[in-house]
Amino acid sequence: NAGVTQTPKFRVLKTGQSMTLLCAQDMNHEYMYWYRQDPGMGLRLIHYSVGEGTTAKGEVPDGYNVSRLKKQNFLLGLESAAPSQTSVYFCASSYSSGAGVGNEQFFGPGTRLTVL
């Protein structure tokens, strides 16, 4: 099992450009999440999905869009990149978001994005 994979690993964009980050998981998890991690800020939730075809906003959703067309994939889009979106982006998945065993999050290796 590959677990959670993210594509690409690194990317440099110019202000105003668009891009899509791809997250894939092979654990048949229902829940998927996108976080950004900035120095001194910890992990902040951007968007999440509780199942195929569903998405919801997290703590810092502005400037991002997401789609979950297939259960195993969760895409994060930046329509018009800004320097404030320079960050490391992590995707995570979990079997459930309910109580107890099963809501452990498995993280991907991250995508380092720089917006000039």
Place this chain on the structure above:
Amino acid sequence: QKEVEQDPGPLSVPEGAIVSLNCTYSNSAFQYFMWYRQYSRKGPELLMYTYSSGNKEDGRFTAQVDKSSKYISLFIRDSQPSDSATYLCAMSGGSGGSYIPTFGRGTSLIVHP
């Protein structure tokens, strides 16, 4: 004030030391408490998971939860250079609360030989 507070460090200790990492929180609905370990340029991985109050031990690691004080701790015994990483606490709620975890900012730990 953030819901979860964690001292970013860095915390530098000699090999073999006992390490204590801590988080405080303000949301009394939190029932599930987790510690993630994140090596440099890697994604976080779950280290310990506890429910409600009490202690949980796994090898050299002990997680402790004190709900009355809204305070959780992770102890590492006989610390090794391979324990050098950032440790993030995370917690989520029960009984109508959100189960999506809220993360602390992480504490950077350096164990030097």
